[in-house]
Amino acid sequence: QTLRREGFAGRVVLLSKELALPYDRTKLSKGYLAGKAKKESLPLREADFYAQQNIEYREGVRVAGVNLATQEIQLDNQLPLHYDQLLLAPGSTASRLPKLPGHILPGVWTLRTATDASRLLEGIGTRKEVVIIGSSFIGMEVASSLIGEDRAVTVIAQEKVPFQRVLGPEIGAMFQKMHEEKGVKFETEAEVTALLREDGRVGSVQLKTDKIIPADVVVLGVGVRPATDFLKDAFTLEKDGGLPVNAHLQAAPNVYAAGDIARFPLAATGQPARIEHWRLAQQHGGVAARNMLGQQQPYTAAPFFWTQQYGKSLRYAGHAEQWEAIIYHGDVAKQDFLAFYVQAGRIAAVAGMNRDADMIYITELLGKGCMPAAADLRVEMSWEAVV
Ligand SMILES: Cc1cc2nc3c(=O)[nH]c(=O)nc-3n(C[C@H](O)[C@H](O)[C@H](O)COP(=O)(O)OP(=O)(O)OC[C@H]3O[C@@H](n4cnc5c(N)ncnc54)[C@H](O)[C@@H]3O)c2cc1C
Structure with missing residues (x-):
């Protein structure tokens, strides 16, 4: 979508080993399993969309390998496909x-x-x-x-x-x-x-x-594992199967990676991280597409995810695998709170329930690296005013 939106008029081929139009995976464990979302509500776009955008969507095609020297990808039971620019986004496999x-x-x-x-x-x-x-x-x-x-x-x-x-x-x-x-x-x-x-x-x-x-x-x-077995011969993968990329999400000349598999430097700390979130995968796709077209755009947004259980949503922005303290505003038991995860005096991540507007401002502040220091969070504040 971003390639077309940015004016790219060349050939775009989208390959998936699944026998379905690209769909909203996040609904599977929520509305779909609960019987509240029908199968027809899963696709992200109607089939017409791909034709209108002149995107060749090929379903049921498994990519078996990548040849970086010849710029070709190997496909199961089909001739290899040449690429000028390649985006790898195969996601994860459930353990x-x-x-x-x-x-x-x-x-x-x-x-x-x-x-x-x-x-x-x-x-x-x-x-x-x-x-x-x-x-x-x-x-x-x-x-x-x-x-x-x-x-x-x-x-x-x-x-x-x-x-x-x-x-x-x-x-x-x-x-x-x-x-x-x-x-x-x-x-x-x-x-x-x-x-x-x-x-x-x-x-x-x-x-x-x-x-x-x-x-x-x-x-x-x-848990899941990056679905990168088919990339083992072409790349040096991380121990967990992740594919290292730079801040522009580039893994090799003319090759980019996005989503669950990409181990990228977090803008906030420069530390490499691999993050399995829906919105991050979408943002990665957009950044990688612009860089394929010659822009030099680093990925700088704050990672964000949500979970929904019994109609209640928790939103989470930033990234904190460890923390020295959690500062709470509001009341966790009443499901109305912000939780600030502190790393070395810095707010590395924030979780919130019933604070959706605040979380929008906070996600923006985290992305810009402008969050107040932990010491300044002793009392509740207007996040709109901080932004
Ligand atoms: C049930 C469920 C619920 C979730 N809920 C949330 C949520 O609430 N919030 C949130 O932030 N995240 C959620 N996630 C995580 C989120 O869906 C993933 O982080 C996101 O889908 C990753 O996107 P991706 O593009 O990297 O990979 P994927 O969405 O996994 O897409 C990769 C595609 O590539 C295909 N593929 C893989 N290998 C090959 C190959 N060799 N050849 C051809 N095709 C291949 C796969 O079959 C798949 O279709 C959920 C995940 C699941 C499974």
Whole structure:
């Protein structure tokens, strides 16, 4: 879209191994799984759009490799394709806990694609005992979408409270309470040792304590890995599978990377980070497109994501894998707050609930590197005035 918007009139080819028009992945664990969003609402654009924009969209085509010397990409069962400029944005693959006994039993699911979501819904049917392994965003959103009067949902978490590593214990405890009030059960600080078979499919989950939890459906929400196996020969990948890029999102001459796979320098600190957020992937795409056209634009926006559970949204801007303190404005228990994550006296990230307007201003300030210092946040303030 950005290439066309910026006036590029040459050939644009968009390849995806999925058999679907590009769609809104974030709806899968929310409205789609809850039965509130129909399949027809998933595509980002109608098929006509690609024709009107003269974008060749080829679905069901897997890219098998890249030859940097000849500027060609290898495709499964098709002739190689030459590129003048290449954007790599293959996203992630859901982890499957390959060492866990029983992980391939029928009834055990991951959630990454629309096909995964449809199969999961079909697989659940009228089944009544859902166990979710993992208490981060996918696991918790799936729990909020699947809990119902005639269906039990148990979340198994390694952490003491959900989201502990990303949002901290107070916000995690608030989310856990929100889920418990809807009937979700939690097994926290727990380790799954096996998925046990019953009548040819998963029947229960065994914990290290030997506790057995009945389960006729298991959802693995245990993280993702960059889908970069096909790039191993062409690039030196990071240990986690990420592809290093510079501030212009360039990985090699005439090659850019965007979204989940790109390990890029954060504007705020210069530190490299790989961030799996929807809006960041979109922003990366726009920046990479402009740079393909010869502009020299660094990616400087503050990373941003949201999660939605039981109709309540939490918004998060910035990036803080660790923090020395969290400063709260408002009341976490009342789901009306801003939480400021402090790193070396600097606000590295902010999470907010019921503070959407403030979060817009704060995201702008973080992007410009103009957030007040932690010491200046002792009292609530007008963020509009600060901007
Ligand atoms: C269920 C779910 C809910 C989410 N909710 C949120 C949310 O609320 N907020 C948020 O910020 N983020 C959310 N995310 C994360 C967000 O969707 C991702 O960060 C974002 O989609 C990454 O975009 P991307 O372009 O890097 O990759 P993707 O969106 O994964 O797109 C990559 C595409 O490339 C295809 N592909 C991969 N390898 C190849 C290959 N070799 N050949 C051809 N095609 C290939 C893939 O099949 C896929 O279609 C969610 C993710 C999931 C799965």
